[in-house]
Amino acid sequence: MEIQELNALSPLRAFDESLDGGLGKGNLGVLVSRHGIGKTACLVHLATDKLFRNEHIIHVSFSGNVEHVINWYKEVFRQISENRSLADAASIYNEILANRVVMNFSQENVSIEKVLSSLETLIRQGSFNADAVMFDGYKLTVATEDDVRKIKQFAMDMRLEVWFSVSPVRSDVQFDENGVPSTILRYEQLIDVLIGLKYNEAMDKVIMTLVKHGESMDPKPMHVNLNPKTMLISE
């Protein structure tokens, strides 16, 4: 299969459709769930889809282990390209790699100013025209409102999409029926898209619910879900 066809058939098209065409630049999107549901895979799938469409991605991680993140991308790419028998997969992989930078902050409690300034350094001095930034494991639930406001401003100034994968830090947090922890609701007004992930045992699927979209606060099930085996988004 050629890459154009692969992109057209991607389940991410249904994902974008649920969002009326995607998150859009200058906006913040949040994937939220309990630990171990597959948010990182989901985030990497979103990023890989953008890479397939020639966009530039910065993946921000806080784990300290870059290798780990890079392996996630390798694995997601491998699964997609094998499922669709992508032609010339190895050279496409090398090509899209040039459009992805992993930025890693291993110091505990690094300030958001520091993160944003490093991102800006990469974009400006490294001449890396990022289309989207993926924050993997940012502790959004304990961030201050001011922090989130700064990220939003950054997204608008730099004209890029910002996605977060978020799990609550505290163990006593309450989750609603869509898998959304109460602690995230503090910044709801700053978040443009909020998606809750929750495992449904009967279906053996991770259900994705569009909890917030623009001004609408009416939770709607999305046309896609997460396959717990492959950890990929599927229709």
Place this chain on the structure above:
Amino acid sequence: MSEITKMRNIGISAHIDSGKTTLSERILFYSNRIHAIHEVRGKDGVGATMDSMELERERGITIASAATNVTWKDYSINVIDTPGHVDFTIEVERSLRVLDGAVLVLCSVAGVQSQSITVDRQMKRYRVPRIAFINKCDRTGANPVRVKNQLIEKLGLNAVLMQIPIGLEDHLEGVVDLITMKAIYFDGPSGEILRYAEIPEELKAEADAKREEMLDAISLSSDELMEAILEERVTEDIIHRAVRKGTIALELVPVFMGSAYKNKGIQPLLDAVVGYLPNPTEVTNTALDLDDEERVVVLKSDENLPAVILGFKLEDGQYGQLTYIRIYQGKLKKGDELINTRSRKKFRVGRLVRMHSNAMEDINEAVCGDIAALFGVDCASGDTFCHPSLNYSLTSMYVPKPVISLALSPADKKSADNMAKALNRFTKEDPTFNTYVDAESNQTIIQGMGELHLEVYVERMRREYKAIVETDKPEVAYREAISQRADFNYTHRKQTGGSGQFARIAGYIEPLEETEEVKEYEFVNLIKGGVIPTDYIPSCDKGFQLAIKKGTQLGFPIVGVRAVINDGAYHAVDSSDQAFQTAALAAFRETYDRAKPVILEPIMKVVVEGPTEFQGNIFGSINQRRGIIISSTEDGLACMVEAEVPLSEMFGYSTVLRSLTQGKAEFTMELAKYSRVPTSISEELKKNYLEKRRQEQGK
């Protein structure tokens, strides 16, 4: 001679400046010291103490040889020197093969640095069990816990603290052993007297907590310990066994600490070396059977089997060439006959020696697991010596191709002679270092794995061989490749008196699929019905192989090509091997241009490390060099940037980086892959190549 379970072959690997030399010296000092004390006591029953003169002398010892044998308690430890820089990858990898375990030395202030990461990657590849030693705990800013966490986060190791420090920086007094739950102090003028005491009151709570952590981590790789914890009957022996098991299985990296400079923590580290690192029988070693298509065979640490030996390092001594060897199987006696499986030469073992820190000991035999040295054997580094009944090779015959070349011109006749001697020597020592005389320019060309790699050899020529040579600008070793399929149908015919030549071949050439491993060439025979007789098929293969040796674009080898033949014709009288070889060569040359040839260049994996304030400059410098930033990691004030940059853009980078970062950043690089050169640049390269050829023809 010690029994094999009491042997340890270890390497000490470290980042520059983390105190590897001091630590090595201390290891020699304490091990010899213990040995000496032991001997003196045996004779007259009186313990010896050191006087300061003796201490000074002993301290002067450094590991000058590739392998040094020391004795700790009744264990025989071979300490193998591992070169630090990644430009010498093959040397590092060869020494990693020889060792069964390693001590990873880290600075308690700087922590895990780029070179530690490179070395760690190599150790993972060779599955070398390791223990870590956090050195320089007496330095300002020492933080062993932070370094332990970096081992976990940056290297993905299951690092477990086995000790906690008693005081840090100026107040470093000793360590608390979390297994025995005793404080250890290092008394005497050079820390040689160990004093065990109760844990200081203020450290008790922390020691308890860290012991819990340690037991938790270790019990994951030992059911025995897990059960013992549940049943509350944990003994020191059970913990030791569990740590040993976990370390050898690569599930665990026990972490020790101290200060080599201040003589603290070395003896417990040596105990850990013998206690937790494997003996030669606990490591699986394999060889390739050259008589059986390089089938992998497992070697057994059994001295009654035929001998298999690796010559891993050559050294020029005052008595001639010394070859360091490791015996993997069987044993070796003076007078034994061995065969070098690379050169197929047989030889007899003359002098066999073992190297100690300060002396060389003649020995009559050495057994599997051991490291020794041979005198006067004509061989290259990395050669395998076997009992004549075997034909094994311990190292793969695959040697990475050099990526860079440099033209040399000796200053005078004497320098020219010396240069020749030096080059002869270096090529023996290092298979990644090549040399040849360019037929067109008549210059001596050296080739290697990086700018520094070649610089070091040029410097060695000056120093060790008194050869004064001028060097040109280094040149990148490009490759050529085809980008699409092209068909051919070629007839070779010659009728000029005598017997004629006739051969027709048809088929196509096409690019090989891009895979992780770069394949250079593949030949496919689809001839049916004998239109080309089977006897002539290998000649076609040979013809293509000849053709890809030198491409027409830049004169570099052509890689990643598949040649397929599917039709042809022959003549009962006029066809010959030579005719088909010529036909294949000509067919390829004629087709090459239609297959849209491209130029490939070596891409280096570059790791730059420095203070975060210079991150922008680092990004900028990579971007200017057509580099791709793969990742950047920030940890407080330090950042590390990983990138892929074409080698041709990396010349002189060390100078640029130094000036961009006030000398505070450093970088390492190694070959990552070959990639296509952008059109604008390849046009320029082709123009220069044509220009150069025209000039040479004009001469």
